[in-house]
Amino acid sequence: MKQAEFLNVVLPFQDKLFRLAKRLLVSREEAEDATQEILLKLWSKNESMGKYKNVEAFAMTMTKNFCLDRLKSKQAGNLKLVHSNYSDENTSLQKQLEAEDSVNWMERIIKDLPEQQKMILQLRDVEQYEFDEICELMDMKPTAVRVALSRARKTVREELIKKHNYGIG
């Protein structure tokens, strides 16, 4: 496979890889590195790539596993710490902006979800994957996916309502 062909195959879903990585790793730089790593891995396997039925699903699974590994590793632990410090420093500023900037708020709510729910929410609500695709990616049963997704959405709703009421009261 030539470079141009490879890019054509990869182009439609590389943003999805990046967004999933960013959802899990939070920091933009980390996510960019992770995405690059995944794309290079794919490129190094590009002869066997024809064998995979669904390159996108394969790449998404790779991204998921890679990011979870990163989170487990010590390095990412440090990074997480740094990042939460960063957002803590900004809470007062954030509170000022909250009224208009619900994006940050949503991001923080999702950040506090368990990893699995985070991923499923990302795959379904942002990327609009079908349930069977999510099952395959997450290596989970359909019912388990639905339960996790429902739980994630309800948590987000509760947090939003809390915030909404707080804004009024």
Added chain:
Amino acid sequence: MELGNIEKILEKYFEATATVDEERTLRAYFSQAEVAPHLEQYKPMFNYFSMAKEEKYTKQVPLKPRVNYYKWLSVAAAVVLTFGIYFGNQYQETKRLEQEKAEFAYEETKKALELLAVNFNRGTEKVAYLKEFEDAKQKIYNNN
């Protein structure tokens, strides 16, 4: 889209039983400026999801190196090997010639020295006659 329908889909949405199409309907509804007041609170959620999808991966991936590198590595190895064999052979050849030459020179020198030794020996034989003089001289001395 009437409100009752949206509410129904929203309920399904939170039970995670809505289809992708229904969820798209929800996102479309919440992207409008006017949303029913009691649903206002869900607006940030759906807007966020729509917005999150806009994020792009902008970094360029340096794809070239590995594959080409290996290809050229084998070429370089072949070239080095060929040159190595060629010059190696040449080197062995000159070394062998040098040794032959040295051996030849050694043999020649040996021959020359042998010749010299033979002649010297011949000289020594002649010198042996001098002993006679010595003897005669001794006899004369002893007689005195």
